[in-house]
Amino acid sequence: MKTIAEILETKKADMRELEKFLYDNPEIEMEEFKAKEKFIELLEKEGFEIEKEIEGLPTAFVAHKSNGEGPSIGICSEYDALPGIGHACGHNLIGAMGYGAAVTLAEWLLNSDYKGSVYLFGTPAEETGRGKPGLLETGWFKKADVAMMTHPSKENIVTSGMINLEGYDITFHGRASHAAGAPENGVNALDAAMIFYSSVAMLRQQLRDCSRIHMIITNGGAAVNIIPDKTQLRVEIRHEDVKYFRELVDKVLGIAEYAAKAAGCTVDVEMFEPPIACMKNNKVLVELYKKHLHEHGITQYIENFKSGGCSDMGNVSQEMPAIHPSMAMVRPDSDEHTLEFLEDVDKPFAIERMYLFAQCMAEVGADILAEPKLLDDIKADFSKD
CATH class of the missing domain: 3.40.630.10 (Zn peptidases)
Structure with a gap:
């Protein structure tokens, strides 16, 4: 043989x-x-x-x-x-x-x-x-x-x-308006995106070792002279410990909710890829x-x-x-x-x-x-x- x-x-x-x-x-x-x-x-x-x-x-x-x-x-x-x-x-x-x-x-x-x-x-x-x-x-x-x-x-x-990974598309919805002629009538979805991005960046200081949160902006608005009525970020979250990972995901998605409220917007959250264990x-x-x-x-x-x-x-x-x-x-x-x-x-x-x-x-x-x-x-x- x-x-x-x-x-x-x-x-x-x-x-x-x-x-x-x-x-x-x-x-x-x-x-x-x-x-x-x-x-x-x-x-x-x-x-x-x-x-x-x-x-x-x-x-x-x-x-x-x-x-x-x-x-x-x-x-x-x-x-x-x-x-x-x-x-x-x-x-x-x-x-x-x-x-x-x-x-x-x-x-x-x-x-x-x-x-x-x-x-x-x-x-x-x-x-x-x-x-x-x-x-x-x-x-x-x-x-x-x-x-x-x-x-x-x-x-x-x-x-x-x-390690564990989940990825989400975070979409903020506001109201469009002329950025020069009537900015007061707009609700700026880009503001919500920036609040979210900055808040998550500050959160990183308090994370456990081996935590990872990385993002890109996939939609920042349609034109510079229009108050953005829709913006979108793509975020991935990672950590090895399952329990802490779930807490971390909840924190990041919670920040998205508060960022929307702070800017007067609404937010949709959708997983864009299967969760990885x-x-x-x-x-x-x-x-x-x-x-x-x-x-x-x-x-x-x-x-x-x-x-x-x-x-x-x-x-x-x-x-x-x-x-x-x-x-x-x-x-x-x-x-x-x-x-x-x-x-x-x-x-x-x-x-x-x-x-x-x-x-x-x-x-x-x-x-x-x-x-x-x-x-x-x-x-x-x-x-x-």
């Missing part, structure tokens, strides 16, 4: 082909039709059963292979790009790693005496948090017992510290992943990492055992969402690491398939807290 490493060696050409295709054809969230088609082409060649039509997610897919009743291993591929900057978050690598881990593990399983299934979840729109929550809502993640993915980074981080790292899965990192000579990594970032993988981790390690695949001074990161994620070092971390995920899956009792420990850890 071939080892995971031996099987992976036969998948490297297709992994590289997929990675390069994604890199050269960046598509933003919910427009990843070329990416989906490429995944399906390669997965059909591997003999996977593929669900190509996912309700509400035109660019998602779910593929699987099964060898009877047993543990079900879920692996996630992301493949959306950033607007205007392509794959500067490395989703080309995430997509190819997920594919490589899934096809390698599935071939190993079907040539073994073990029972179980391997699922590859094609999760689009990570940058706006729509893909994985959509697959959760439609029940697809219930097909798997665990979920894994690996993210490129400038350092090795085995326990992700991603903090990452609940499964300790048993993390230890399995670390074991295979050690086997490959990687013994230096960060645990309990604090971050202001987030991912919809956090939503998955709240519903089932999951991990989201971020591993060094770029230069030490290369930050995500930059041109430097974009350059690095298609270089030979990144490709070499892409193969390595796909192998680690496949090896974690093989551990569970070969020893189903591990699932008891994994689920027990998930049930804590």
Whole structure:
């Protein structure tokens, strides 16, 4: 029986082909039709059963292979790009790693005496948090017992510290009037927006560490000689602790109400993106992943990492055992969402690491398939807290 490493060696050409295709054809969230088609082409060649039509997610897919009743291993591929900057978050690598881990593990399983299934979840729109929550809502993640993915980074981080996030559009409504001829007849919605912005800015001084509130003005008025009757801000709020996060959201939205009253306006509040949950790292899965990192000579990594970032993988981790390690695949001074990161994620070092971390995920899956009792420990850890 071939080892995971031996099987992976036969998948490297297709992994590289997929990675390069994604890199050269960046598509933003919910427009990843070329990416989906490429995944399906390669997965059909591997003999996977593929669900190509996912309700509400035109660019998602779910593929699987099964060898009877047993543990079900879920692996996630992301493949959306950033607007205007392509794959500067490395989703080309995430997509190819997920594919490589899934096809390698599935071939190993079907040539073994073990029972179980391997699922590859094609999760689009990570940058706006729509893909994985959509697959959760439609029940697809219930097909798997665990979920894994690996993210490129400038350092090795085995326990992700991603946090809660919610985003809101705050719209203030006033009354228009000629700004020079009859300003006294207007109700200035821009005043309300400025009161809100300034008040939130002052609130930041009293926030707990790792709190994040960031805003842009998306509508400041129609013309300079018209008292603005409508203005709009977009705000995102983040914190790791769920209880404090809820308090923080309530404070910010409360400020919007008071800002409207102060300016004589009304206000509408609407969530513009799905809420993102903090990452609940499964300790048993993390230890399995670390074991295979050690086997490959990687013994230096960060645990309990604090971050202001987030991912919809956090939503998955709240519903089932999951991990989201971020591993060094770029230069030490290369930050995500930059041109430097974009350059690095298609270089030979990144490709070499892409193969390595796909192998680690496949090896974690093989551990569970070969020893189903591990699932008891994994689920027990998930049930804590």
